[in-house]
Amino acid sequence: MGRSEAPGTALPASVAPHAVSRLRTERLARSAKPFLARGGPKGARCAGCRLVPSHCMCALRPEVPTRAGMCLLMADIEPLKPSNTGWLIADVVADTFAFGWARTEVHPGLLALLADPQWQPYVVFPGEFVAPERVVTEVAPPNGKRPLFVLLDATWPEARKMFRKSPYLDHLPVLSLQPEQLSRYHLRRSTRMDHFCTSEVGALCLELAGEPHAAHTLEAYLDVFTDHYLQAKHQLPVDGSDAVHQRLMDLRSAR
Structure with a gap:
């Protein structure tokens, strides 16, 4: 059995639970003991943004209409981690779906989603690890x-x-991203600089899908989240008027 998370505050009335939030709730329900984020117990966290209440950013949550959808296949405890950035994708992109991954079973909802005729799924993964005939570098859904x-x-x-x-993914095209910039994410750094966090990958996908406004909004939202997270970690106040926050505000007003 897994571990539940330390108690948090109630979900703000203005913030509806999304796919990752619901998956987190399901994951907590089957946990046996408290999950403690790195650093040990820090008190209650906001259920809407996973930050401590003094650094809550629920009021800044953007939602941008997109034609593209996101399907997050999440490792066991990812929904519980306060630093998980798949949550940010679900905040921004309304058509975000989230499923827990297990080697021995597949959620029937995931299989139904992948077979839904309205969608053309692309598995996002580095092309160097995939048979060349499966790899694509552009997003051009048929029909x-x-x-x-x-x-x-x-x-x-x-x-x-x-x-x-995950053999149920084997028939799908693999989108291999060719980013020109290195990752700026520094909450949970990979040992390889060309490995992006989930939110950054989502933004690159939206850009390829011809949705630059959504991509830039997600990028700006990640920057704000990172700022709030690190300021809270170091017990420093947030400057809501700085360049990071202003960029997100400008993108929200440009909808």
């Missing part, structure tokens, strides 16, 4: 289908295992 990006939300070793041991 007017909507792109659905399947993101493996996990550490890099976990993601590689998930990719290898």
Whole structure:
């Protein structure tokens, strides 16, 4: 059995639970003992943004209409981690779906989603680990289908295992990203600089799908989240008027 998370505050009335929030609730329900984020217990966290109440950013949550959808296939405890950035994708992109990954079973809802004729799923994974005939670098869904990006939300070793041991993904094209910039995310740094956090991957996918406003909003939202998270960690106040917050505000007002 897994571990439950330390108690948090109630979900703010203005923030509806999304797919990752619901998956987190399901994961907590089957846990045996408290899950403690790195650093030990820090008191209550906001259920809407997972930050301590003094640094809550629920009022800044953007939602941008997109034609693209996101499918997060999440390793066991990812929904419980306060630093998980798949949560941010679900905040921004309304058509975000989230499923827990297990080697021995597959959620029937995931299989139904992948077979839904309105979607063209793309598994997002480095092309160097995939047979060349499966690899694509552009997003061009056939027959007017909507792109659905399947993101493996996990550490890099976990993601590689998930990719290898998920045969229901084997028939899908693999979108290999070719980013020009290095990752700016510094909450849970990979040992490889070219490994992006889940939210950054989502933004790159939206850009490829021809949705730059949504991509830039997600990028800006990640920057704000990172700022709030680190300020809370160091017990420092947030400057809501700085350049990071202003960029997100400008993008929200440009909808």
